[in-house]
Amino acid sequence: MIDPSLIVDLLSKNVLETGNPLGVSNEKINNWWKETKIKSRGEWLFFTGMLYQLTPYIESLVSYLEKFENSKIQSILKFARYFRFLAFPTLKLVTPKRSVEESNEILKNIYSLLDSSVEVFYIPELDTYNGILLYDYGDDESFATHAKFVVKKLKEANIKKIVTADPHTTYALKVLYPKFTDADFEVRSYLELINPKKVSKNGEFVIHDPCYYGRYLEISDLVREKLKKTGINYKDVRYSKKLTNCCGGPIEALTPKISKAVAELRAKELGNSKILTMCPICLANLRRVNVDAIDISLVLCNESGRAE
Amino acid sequence: MDIYEALANKSIRNGILRSLRNLSPQVEKNLQEHPYLLEYAEELKKAKVEVLENLDFWIDKASKILQAKGVEVFYARDASEARNIAEKIVGANKIVVKAKSMVSEEIHLREHLEKMGNEVLETDLGELIVQLANDKPMHSVIPALHYSEEQVAEILKKIGVNGKNAEELAKGVRIFMRKKFLNADVGISGCNALSAETGRIFLIENEGNIRLSTTLPKRYIALVGIEKILPNDELALKSVLVQAAFFGTFPPTYINVNEKVDGQEMYAIFIDNGRKVTEFREQLLCIRCGRCQLECPVFQNLGNVWGGSAYGGPMGVVWTAITEKRSEICFLSTLCGKCREVCPMKINIPEMMRKIRRLLKKSFRG
Known part of the structure; x- marks a missing residue:
């Protein structure tokens, strides 16, 4: 097992300093909406929690961690905390472009499905990492700090209803945020709100x-x-x-x-x-x-x- | 064996999945055909919560009724105390027959008594195989699930048992064990439930070895985890029925109700070992059916190697935090929640895993 203290500490530092587990600003990874006609007003704020955008990079990271795990060179990883600033540029280089494009495509589709079903809108500046990994790793203090930061932004924008893209973000906003912050948003997964039409897809x-x-x-x-x-x-x-x-x-x-x-x-x-x-x-x-x-x-x- | 060796050991994964395939549909069938078992489980949980809230009272009550019946009662604060008490009762150069008991694994009693010059034999077939192989139980109810028939045949040669198939091997072990039972000086068992009303000890089994281990020897020791105390016989009986049903064998072949009988010395050792003062009290609701283990995807790959020196898997990680104060293994959980879903007591194991992580986080450099 990779030293949990290394992973948890890196994660906490990155999220608390940048709002993002990779230690970069969200603008660098959140690009799906640039080729989509998004609305800036509506009933339901689309909130991705950045998980779809982050996953291609996390997967690249995992493929490298797998090479280190339980090997003689695993101890090298302890130096990773000193080279955090190198992490994202390197990851970006090694992350397949098609994975990033697929994540963007998924988010475009979710937005489109929502757009044809409810009054949805998207404000990139409000979309933030959901913080769930901090919670999962037992770093409740950092999770609470981050959740309060997210909730403050949303409340200042007078957001009442939020629709999410993935289960982790849904759970974080719907169940955890009210426990850790004064959040009282109405939260739904996009799968609850959409009214999909007949589609022609072959196979089972x-x-x-x-x-x-x-x-x-x-x-x-x-x-x-x-x-x-x-x-x-x-x-x-x-x-x-x-x-x-x-x-x-x-x-x-x-x-x-x-x-x-x-x-x-x-x-x-x-x-x-x-x-x-x-x-x-x-x-x-x-x-x-x-x-x-x-x-x-x-x-x-x-x-x-x-x-x- | 470490977790990576376990991961590479296909027999662990195959054995667990085979047991899961056999037992999981049985659990469903048990609950469909006997829906009252779910009510029993709810009733049991309520009673256990009440007992745990006033544990000293119930320990005292159970001790007094046992003493009134002529049982000598001891309280062991930790594993070392428990071993020392058992050592004094057993003495040296004795033949000891022992029923399968996770609490005895927890305090490493067999190894200790062997060091004292006793011949100690596990009487459950699976546990005997594990003992002879110098291994660790791979599951709390099915300790030898990771051994093939061929491997078992090879292991049993150590006690002179030979056979071409499982039936012949089992017969050979029965013959071997009969002699040991008849000559045993001391019998040891765990305790699935203890009634504080009557001092009766409830034990379930499918092989019949427990009743031989606890009735034939002149001296009988019951190891009782303090969380096993229940207010009365009815709840103790319901507890073992729920345990059997959620494991997958219902009704169990044998339900033993042990108490002090004339002509036998009986001893009860209450074992605390971290239970009374713990941040993970909810885990004490566990009735050790082992279902969370079989259903857990990480356990399916690693078996009991994902655990401490006795307990493994989802429930085992928390039990290990209670009894061994060892906890970094909690990071292997996916927190997927399957353990809580299938648990008859609906123990929130994922939340306790997170709590362990939370406590560990304080020791990180930050």
């Missing part, structure tokens, strides 16, 4: 419920209702909804090898159909074991890539 899909949607937020049935409306042919495996199994993603930075082994088990359970994911971490971690997986937003839209 198998659903991988993320743990936060399946167990913590319990919206798995609702997702299936939406899918039924589109006419998409999907199936469930034994371990789905509240009993879904983890993709292994949450431990990828601490132990990429075990995280990958967990993904392998999950991939076997899901079988040979194309896997539908609803979380950037699930999508990335399942793909580490070479499965055919796709984000649900790319399926819910028509071939044009946009909701009608």
